[in-house]
Amino acid sequence: MVFDSLSKIGGQPQMLYPFKKILDIPAHQEITGAQLTSELTNGLINKITIHLNTKVTDLEQNDNGFIVNNNVGVKTIIIATGNGAFKPRQFPIKTTAEENQRIHYFIDDPQKFANQTIGIFGGGDSALDWALELGNLVKIELIHRRDNFRGLESSVEQIKQLSSAKILTPYLPKSLSLMDNKIEVELKKLGGNESIIRSFDHIIVAYGFKADNRFVKKWDIELHDNRIAVQSEMKTNVPGIYAIGDVVTYPGRVPIIGVGFGEAQIAITSIMRNLFPQKSLTIHSTSL
Numbered sequence: 001m002v003f004d005s006l007s008k009i010g011g012q013p014q015m016l017y018p019f020k021k022i023l024d025i026p027a028h029q030e031i032t033g034a035q036l037t038s039e040l041t042n043g044l045i046n047k048i049t050i051h052l053n054t055k056v057t058d059l060e061q062n063d064n065g066f067i068v069n070n071n072v073g074v075k076t077i078i079i080a081t082g083n084g085a086f087k088p089r090q091f092p093i094k095t096t097a098e099e100n101q102r103i104h105y106f107i108d109d110p111q112k113f114a115n116q117t118i119g120i121f122g123g124g125d126s127a128l129d130w131a132l133e134l135g136n137l138v139k140i141e142l143i144h145r146r147d148n149f150r151g152l153e154s155s156v157e158q159i160k161q162l163s164s165a166k167i168l169t170p171y172l173p174k175s176l177s178l179m180d181n182k183i184e185v186e187l188k189k190l191g192g193n194e195s196i197i198r199s200f201d202h203i204i205v206a207y208g209f210k211a212d213n214r215f216v217k218k219w220d221i222e223l224h225d226n227r228i229a230v231q232s233e234m235k236t237n238v239p240g241i242y243a244i245g246d247v248v249t250y251p252g253r254v255p256i257i258g259v260g261f262g263e264a265q266i267a268i269t270s271i272m273r274n275l276f277p278q279k280s281l282t283i284h285s286t287s288l
């Protein structure tokens with residue numbers, strides 16, 4: 001049974017960078033976040049139950065294992081919450097419901113912006129990835145409060161080469177209004193009094209996400225720097241609770257997808273050995 005607080009499964013690759021080409025998934029020269037999610041999901045549907053829009057908040061221990069959110073009984077838990085249930089950092093201006101329809105935090109289909117002008121706010125990798133992805137399709141303006149971007153310098157250089165892209169720095173959004181079916185944003189230049197007005201069909205806010213895993217503390221799980229400390233076999237300090245993926249920490253861990261895949265294999269093998277100690281477990285799929 002899988003529980004996810006979001007409306008889709010796929011975690012960061014699906015929600016934060018569905019169109020970015022990932023180059024470090026073994027056996028794929030390149031694969032986008034959305035394709036990876038789809039390939040991982042194929043074959044799982046009908047075999048497992050997926051509870052979407054379900055943030056796990058409560059865990060109680062009983063003689064048979066655990067009760068999740070006061071209603072589902074399970075024997076063993078694997079926590080794979082990444083950086084935690086993530087919520088986008090909001091655009092810093094109060095907006096109406098009508099304006100909100102043009103302000104986006106997640107994008108699932110860039111084609112719907114075809115022939116439009118899009119303002120992208122942010123300076124990290126997500127903002128740069130969206131600027132590159134959309135800059136090949138539509139007119140974009142990338143607005144950041146500093147002259148230097150936190151994201152990859154090479155991405156900034158590629159954006160500069162796009163004839164459809166404009167970079168505006170150092171600007172902060174000051175006010176916003178709907179005008180003639182466009183969203184008009186007043187941008188204030190930092191370190192001066194100058195303001196400019198830019199007009200967009202839609203805006204994308206890539207100010208990062210608020211997330212934390214502190215909620216596991218109430219289940220007596222040990223954290224190091226906000227991440228779950230695991231022992232060998234991906235065990236937490238609480239028997240029956242394992243943790244894998246970016247939520248865990250141990251010396252030398254690298255926060256990439258391939259590492260999480262390996263950790264899942266380790267945790268599942270350990271769980272199966274605990275559940276069926278009398279069996280000699282097959283490790284390779286070919287001997288199943």
Ligand SMILES: Cc1cc2nc3c(=O)[nH]c(=O)nc-3n(C[C@H](O)[C@H](O)[C@H](O)COP(=O)(O)OP(=O)(O)OC[C@H]3O[C@@H](n4cnc5c(N)ncnc54)[C@H](O)[C@@H]3O)c2cc1C
Nearest residue numbers: 004005011012055056081082083084085245246255256257
């Ligand atoms: C912009 C960007 C680019 C990246 N590029 C690459 C790359 O090229 N190659 C690479 O290998 N890695 C890349 N990464 C890192 C990679 O995305 C992460 O290592 C990977 O997603 C971690 O997987 P995870 O399953 O541990 O966590 P996540 O992908 O964060 O998934 C965690 C899931 O748990 C859910 N969740 C959290 N808390 C709860 C709760 N309490 N109840 C229910 N559900 C909950 C979340 O909704 C989410 O779906 C990139 C990351 C970013 C941000």
